[in-house]
Amino acid sequence: MEADIENASSRRTLPRNIWAVTLTSFFTDISSEMLFNLVPLFLANVLGVRTAVIGLIDGIAETTASLMKVYSGALSDKLGRRKWLAVAGYALSTISKPFLYFANAWGWVLGVRFADRMGKGIRTAPRDALVADSINENQRGLAFGIHRAGDTAGAFLGLLAAAVIVWLTQSGAAELSRRTFQIAVLVSIVPAVLGVLALVLGAADVTNAGKGSAPMRLSFTGMDARFKVFLFVAVLFMLGNSSDSFIILLGQNRGLDVLQIMLMLMTFNFIYAALAGPLGSLSDKIGRRKLIIGGWIAYGLVYLGFAFSHTGWHVWVLFALYGVYYAATEGVAKALVADFVPEAQRGAAYGLYNAAIGITVLPASVIAGLLWQGAGSWTGFGASAPFFFGASLALLAGILFWRLVK
Numbered sequence: 001m002e003a004d005i006e007n008a009s010s011r012r013t014l015p016r017n018i019w020a021v022t023l024t025s026f027f028t029d030i031s032s033e034m035l036f037n038l039v040p041l042f043l044a045n046v047l048g049v050r051t052a053v054i055g056l057i058d059g060i061a062e063t064t065a066s067l068m069k070v071y072s073g074a075l076s077d078k079l080g081r082r083k084w085l086a087v088a089g090y091a092l093s094t095i096s097k098p099f100l101y102f103a104n105a106w107g108w109v110l111g112v113r114f115a116d117r118m119g120k121g122i123r124t125a126p127r128d129a130l131v132a133d134s135i136n137e138n139q140r141g142l143a144f145g146i147h148r149a150g151d152t153a154g155a156f157l158g159l160l161a162a163a164v165i166v167w168l169t170q171s172g173a174a175e176l177s178r179r180t181f182q183i184a185v186l187v188s189i190v191p192a193v194l195g196v197l198a199l200v201l202g203a204a205d206v207t208n209a210g211k212g213s214a215p216m217r218l219s220f221t222g223m224d225a226r227f228k229v230f231l232f233v234a235v236l237f238m239l240g241n242s243s244d245s246f247i248i249l250l251g252q253n254r255g256l257d258v259l260q261i262m263l264m265l266m267t268f269n270f271i272y273a274a275l276a277g278p279l280g281s282l283s284d285k286i287g288r289r290k291l292i293i294g295g296w297i298a299y300g301l302v303y304l305g306f307a308f309s310h311t312g313w314h315v316w317v318l319f320a321l322y323g324v325y326y327a328a329t330e331g332v333a334k335a336l337v338a339d340f341v342p343e344a345q346r347g348a349a350y351g352l353y354n355a356a357i358g359i360t361v362l363p364a365s366v367i368a369g370l371l372w373q374g375a376g377s378w379t380g381f382g383a384s385a386p387f388f389f390g391a392s393l394a395l396l397a398g399i400l401f402w403r404l405v406k
Helices: 002-012 016-036 038-046 051-079 085-100 104-135 137-170 178-202 224-240 245-253 257-287 289-310 312-340 342-378 381-402
Strands: none
Touching: 002 038, 002 178, 016 085, 016 137, 016 178, 016 342, 038 051, 038 104, 038 178, 038 245, 051 085, 051 104, 051 224, 051 245, 051 257, 051 342, 085 178, 104 137, 104 312, 104 342, 137 178, 137 257, 137 312, 224 312, 224 381, 245 257, 245 312, 245 342, 245 381, 257 289, 289 312, 289 381, 312 342
């Protein structure tokens, strides 16, 4: 009871910036999740694109974001300003989404995903640094956990909106229709605009963020050795963590229809949102390393489950448990980065971290697509192959993190 009272009090004392950034992510994820979780189904069901190309599109989009994150984070250190770079990134993503309405070939989808991820690349490192600059070390895990919870609550509502659209336009259909996708595109514009406005009106730059006159750094010079090792281990882990588009396709492969897939994604986001804040706060008390290792173990077990799944319900239950991994690692890892680097280098550090993770999505997604497409003839595993691969790398990365990062 006392712990609950303490946590509630801590949440009430969080600075305004934390709530403004959380609200922005909340609205943005309502928009993005109602749309981009339908994209792999749109590519496969409407445009007839194969899994290798879907993996390539996701990989290129994420790599684009990653390269921009390095520069944007370092630039925010140089300027000593985080907010307006983040606003520019959110605005670019908002402007790009309506063009999906006109998509009639996978090149359109690639173009929109490229622009959307470019916006994400511009905003992510300055936004994360703004959160870190706005909170003291003892509440850092809680702040990032609350942010992830708001982000994921938005994802839940976005998926709910997508599920309602699917139910109203094609309930029970095994495959997505073009009309349903276009309606989702139009609806997604409203929360995207609200997200930009929330950041413009609600957040303020922290006056001591960055050094302003310091040279812009795009290297690891002067950074803690633990940060470098953690980054290496995280990249190894992410090499087996392909786009979640493959989990969506696995669900359809195992028998789920479009509406059931939306409900499956909602279940995942509900668990993620419910646990992100408490687990982030827990990392302030017991240490971030333990939670990240535990989350990676959970990931490996879930991916093994995906590999052995036979029905859509198996995938649904496992994807719900997948939310535990996200809640234990996403916000906590970003808090750990802030623990490792000085304030004046946080933008660059978040840029390097997010870039390294994002760049790895390209080979990870391409490998997963090729394994899925070709493993049936090579090994007999078929759709299970990418998940065996991901589980193996998660185990290896967890061992290295345990042994090397103290």
